Amino acid sequence: MARWLLIIAAALMAGCGGGDGAMQVTGVVTDAGGTPIPCEGGMILFQPATTGESTSGKHATGEVKPDGTFTMMTRIPGDGMQQGQYKVVLQLWKNYDKQELAVPKKYGDAATTPLEATVDGDHTHFEFKVEP
Numbered sequence: 001m002a003r004w005l006l007i008i009a010a011a012l013m014a015g016c017g018g019g020d021g022a023m024q025v026t027g028v029v030t031d032a033g034g035t036p037i038p039c040e041g042g043m044i045l046f047q048p049a050t051t052g053e054s055t056s057g058k059h060a061t062g063e064v065k066p067d068g069t070f071t072m073m074t075r076i077p078g079d080g081m082q083q084g085q086y087k088v089v090l091q092l093w094k095n096y097d098k099q100e101l102a103v104p105k106k107y108g109d110a111a112t113t114p115l116e117a118t119v120d121g122d123h124t125h126f127e128f129k130v131e132p
Contacts, residue, residue, distance in 0.1 A: 023120075084119055087113055089115075090103050
């Protein structure tokens with residue numbers, strides 16, 4: 001839990017602030033059958049993909065709502081995010097008090113998540129399907 005809070009705090013501090021190049025990015029997270037994943041709450045993080053020594057974009061986060069939809073932000077709701085290549089990290093809680101995840105653990109770390117996204121002028125809405 002503490003690690004996730006640090007990631008969110010870092011993402012908020014590193015935000016682009018909605019300046020030039022900020023894109024409005026939305027999407028939905030579902031199970032393999034296309035149904036929203038039942039959860040008490042959750043977050044999605046777009047973490048810049050690293051290529052060699054360079055990094056594209058800046059962190060962005062979004063709240064995953066009960067219907068699976070999300071809107072990305074960097075510092076404040078509605079400010080959008082930068083174009084770039086990202087690893088997509090999910091923290092969806094089946095039971096937050098008991099720290100029970102609603103998705104497999106591999107989705108909670110940029111090193112193990114199979115989800116990726118390229119944000120650009122042609123790609124601003126994403127549909128992520130979570131496999132067991």
